Amino acid sequence: MFLKQGFWLVFWLFFTTISVGQNCKLKISGVVFDALNGQHLSDAVVNIYPVKQSGISDMEGHFHFVDICPNRYILECHLLGYESFSSTIELNKNKFIEIGLHLQPTHLKTVVVSANKTQKQILQPSQTLSQVELQKLSGKMLGDLLSGMEGMSVLQTGPSIFKPMLHGMYGNRIAIVSNGAKQEGQQWGVDHAPEIDPFSAEGITVIRGASSLLYGSEAIGGVVLLNPYQFDFVQHTNKTMVGTTFGYNGRLFQPSFQTVQYINSAWALRMNANGKYSGDVKTPSYYLNNTGTREWNGSAQMIYHTPIMDLENTYSSFNSVLGIFKGAEVGNITDLQTRIKQGNPLSTSSFEYGINRPYQEVHHQKWVSQAIIRKNGEWKINYTFQNNLRQEYDVIRNSGSNAPQMQLVLQTQHLDMQWKHPKFSAFSGTMGIQNQYQDNTWAGVYLIPDYQTFGTGLFAVEQYEWSKKTNIEAGLRYDYKWMQASMFEQPKKSLGARIYPTFLYNAISGNLGMGTWLSNYTKLVFNIGKAWRPPSMYELFANGVHAGTASIERGDKNLKVESGWNTNLDIRHQTNWLSFNATFFYHYITNYIYVVPSKELELTVRGAFPVYEYQQTDAHYFGADFYTKMYLHKDVWVDGYYNLVRAYEVHSRQHLALIPADRARANLVFEPIENHELSFGASYTYKQTRVSDDSDFAPIPPAYALLNAGYWGSFCIKKYELKLGLSIQNLLNTKYRDYLNRFRYYSDEMGRNISVRLFFIF
Amino acid sequence: MKTTILKTFVIAVCVSLLFSACKKTETTQQIDNELITTVGLQFVDASTASATIVRWEDLDGDGGDNPIIGFLTLDANTTYNFSFSEITNASKSPAESILEEIEEKATEHLFYYETGTSDFVFHDFNLDSNNAPLGTTASVTTKVTSSGTLTVTLRHMPVNKSATDLNTIGGSTDIQIGIPYKIQ
Numbered sequence: 010m011f012l013k014q015g016f017w018l019v020f021w022l023f024f025t026t027i028s029v030g031q032n033c034k035l036k037i038s039g040v041v042f043d044a045l046n047g048q049h050l051s052d053a054v055v056n057i058y059p060v061k062q063s064g065i066s067d068m069e070g071h072f073h074f075v076d077i078c079p080n081r082y083i084l085e086c087h088l089l090g091y092e093s094f095s096s097t098i099e100l101n102k103n104k105f106i107e108i109g110l111h112l113q114p115t116h117l118k119t120v121v122v123s124a125n126k127t128q129k130q131i132l133q134p135s136q137t138l139s140q141v142e143l144q145k146l147s148g149k150m151l152g153d154l155l156s157g158m159e160g161m162s163v164l165q166t167g168p169s170i171f172k173p174m175l176h177g178m179y180g181n182r183i184a185i186v187s188n189g190a191k192q193e194g195q196q197w198g199v200d201h202a203p204e205i206d207p208f209s210a211e212g213i214t215v216i217r218g219a220s221s222l223l224y225g226s227e228a229i230g231g232v233v234l235l236n237p238y239q240f241d242f243v244q245h246t247n248k249t250m251v252g253t254t255f256g257y258n259g260r261l262f263q264p265s266f267q268t269v270q271y272i273n274s275a276w277a278l279r280m281n282a283n284g285k286y287s288g289d290v291k292t293p294s295y296y297l298n299n300t301g302t303r304e305w306n307g308s309a310q311m312i313y314h315t316p317i318m319d320l321e322n323t324y325s326s327f328n329s330v331l332g333i334f335k336g337a338e339v340g341n342i343t344d345l346q347t348r349i350k351q352g353n354p355l356s357t358s359s360f361e362y363g364i365n366r367p368y369q370e371v372h373h374q375k376w377v378s379q380a381i382i383r384k385n386g387e388w389k390i391n392y393t394f395q396n397n398l399r400q401e402y403d404v405i406r407n408s409g410s411n412a413p414q415m416q417l418v419l420q421t422q423h424l425d426m427q428w429k430h431p432k433f434s435a436f437s438g439t440m441g442i443q444n445q446y447q448d449n450t451w452a453g454v455y456l457i458p459d460y461q462t463f464g465t466g467l468f469a470v471e472q473y474e475w476s477k478k479t480n481i482e483a484g485l486r487y488d489y490k491w492m493q494a495s496m497f498e499q500p501k502k503s504l505g506a507r508i509y510p511t512f513l514y515n516a517i518s519g520n521l522g523m524g525t526w527l528s529n530y531t532k533l534v535f536n537i538g539k540a541w542r543p544p545s546m547y548e549l550f551a552n553g554v555h556a557g558t559a560s561i562e563r564g565d566k567n568l569k570v571e572s573g574w575n576t577n578l579d580i581r582h583q584t585n586w587l588s589f590n591a592t593f594f595y596h597y598i599t600n601y602i603y604v605v606p607s608k609e610l611e612l613t614v615r616g617a618f619p620v621y622e623y624q625q626t627d628a629h630y631f632g633a634d635f636y637t638k639m640y641l642h643k644d645v646w647v648d649g650y651y652n653l654v655r656a657y658e659v660h661s662r663q664h665l666a667l668i669p670a671d672r673a674r675a676n677l678v679f680e681p682i683e684n685h686e687l688s689f690g691a692s693y694t695y696k697q698t699r700v701s702d703d704s705d706f707a708p709i710p711p712a713y714a715l716l717n718a719g720y721w722g723s724f725c726i727k728k729y730e731l732k733l734g735l736s737i738q739n740l741l742n743t744k745y746r747d748y749l750n751r752f753r754y755y756s757d758e759m760g761r762n763i764s765v766r767l768f769f770i771f
Numbered sequence: 772m773k774t775t776i777l778k779t780f781v782i783a784v785c786v787s788l789l790f791s792a793c794k795k796t797e798t799t800q801q802i803d804n805e806l807i808t809t810v811g812l813q814f815v816d817a818s819t820a821s822a823t824i825v826r827w828e829d830l831d832g833d834g835g836d837n838p839i840i841g842f843l844t845l846d847a848n849t850t851y852n853f854s855f856s857e858i859t860n861a862s863k864s865p866a867e868s869i870l871e872e873i874e875e876k877a878t879e880h881l882f883y884y885e886t887g888t889s890d891f892v893f894h895d896f897n898l899d900s901n902n903a904p905l906g907t908t909a910s911v912t913t914k915v916t917s918s919g920t921l922t923v924t925l926r927h928m929p930v931n932k933s934a935t936d937l938n939t940i941g942g943s944t945d946i947q948i949g950i951p952y953k954i955q
Binding site for chain 2: 338339340341343344347351355356404405406407408414499552553554561611612613614615616617618
């Protein structure tokens, strides 16, 4: 009997010791700042030993670690140009630490982190998705993945084509930069999704403000940066991830592989590969025939690193085949109107993986070579070569043919050089030159002519620390662009003389920004700038049926450059338990280029098509993004987003088409066990009431609400980590249509989708 | 070891660049655009064998010049044998016959004729191999004098060949032309 009691006592003691030991839910957060001037420092590496957790301070100098056990630790922080900081901390409850770093008196010692390749204009509002957040969204196309971020919405052409939209702007008005090089594809096309694999990036940052200074003329609305992997030769941890994603709707299967290998103290390599195989997508009532996709992507990044120099080469390949919904094959205006009145596809079938005509096939290869030299500041040179091949395979009578009906090949080369000068007194800054040469050829159906472009941009950005709390940034850029098309006078018939319309543009753009800390936790940022955008070849020379819209679009070769003033105000407040962010933006664009119905009907062999013409006007764009996150309890938090955009013509005060309606979203997240979280979310998209029903082919769809739920957990087994995600989107299988999806003319949106994600990391 | 890795890497890159280059040359072959520029309608009087031909032509495709549309004049109270004198892509030289391709793929096509009046009717269409209507030839019966527009529609991959209205027939419109007519 005594033995039995003793056993239970020991058992109970053992159990409680274990459970006490398991209270590893403490958080360490803090801020890294310059000990001398108080400026918050980004990209500082913070390590905790012996737990071996590591983090990098964000743009506001903040960092945080979660799920730490109570114990005594050594916290260490280092950043290029500063002396390392080390301190012992005793952790028995959540801790907030302020780390003040002192500048190194002499020149640079051992570089611990290869320099940040993502050039950010430090003072524009932005949001970043980390690697983990990208994993939680694996299987989605880039535009779809980005649509949940602040300020973002998405322009869709069916369930497989997503074009990112920032503050209502898309295509040639936002730049997408991956691995330091601007992505060049046929961005002018509404049904041309960006040819980028989100898995090739370590994180994605969206900058919600005009960023033409560093990214050129197409960043008038903002930039999407796909951040490359940052090698860490101090930690040099080899890491491999093998994963797979399954999506029930569409029977999606996406295997993925990623590895980082440090070969020795100077060489390292990162490789990734993934593929996607999916079939017909289902709305709540029927399958969308021929909406399967195939994708196969890979990249290899190799670096040679010394304290003074980094040499890096990256090769990436993106390949996709996208089925186009058979029910969206519409002929002339009468057919479209009849189809819209009918509301749903005429015929539907059961699930199939097969992709038949019509489909799109896109291949994008990118090679980036970069050298960074850290002497007298930091010098960076990079050369990029991109090859974009886009083909459209339409339904044809000749079933023996394997050829596409339209093909565009765009080759672009960039050669950029920049110098970040050493900081003197309170000034830091960068100046550089960016050059671009581009060559386009077409075959099959004429959409845009053959052309070449050459551009040069010279820029300089300076940041001045006005005080401990306030920074001022000013930048100026001069751009020169030459474009020459090579075409027949009657391009579609290849008749008439050969003409070479040539365009020359010169523009100055600039930005003035100010960021100030109103308190330790609240920052205010204000920007005002001038940006420009030359017309695209499509806006100049379009002349033909716009695929799937039953309309003919006509360009105007006399279009002038768009130029605009833009301003934004961003307020950010962040403490341990509450984050709040509000961004207000305004653009005034003169010579804004857009397409307008002309009241003309053109007769073709396939019937009558309304004609749309490219015109210029003056336009306002303004709106706001709101975001808040609140911890209700140390394991429970809630966040909310609200986006709104208004855009209209200055003189007629008529609202522009294809502007997103207001959208509100909220999420509730529980973390009942360490490293396992349950989330519930809801979104409400308002009806776009600023566009009248008769200015569109179909009535504007009503407002709709969607619910989703998910689980994300991480299991650690010795040195291995297994991440498991389960998510249900459109939980209630709601039937809805979205104004920004062109296929709303033909069908409902996707119904419920259940995804399972598995990542094995070792 | 450094050089081996570098060499392997360079070779791998070259191979992939080569691969992408190959893909490009393969597709710059002949690209099919299947344009139809010319449609000719032929009405042969069943009793007198005299023929009336009317053409619709748009040589440069969408945009550019407007199509040139003929005017159809037929006699009242007559039966005609209708067929197409041509359906071609005359932008190519020699002109490519699309009518041949349509007839080869008869099960994937259906013609539809609208006149706006029951006094001018197309009937007894020719059939495809499944005994479903095709309509590249038909009988035409005219009654009293009238005028209007004859709309000729060709649907590719129709969903329901036995339907009597365009909407239920489905498929995509490859031809939809309007020819003004007068029955006198």
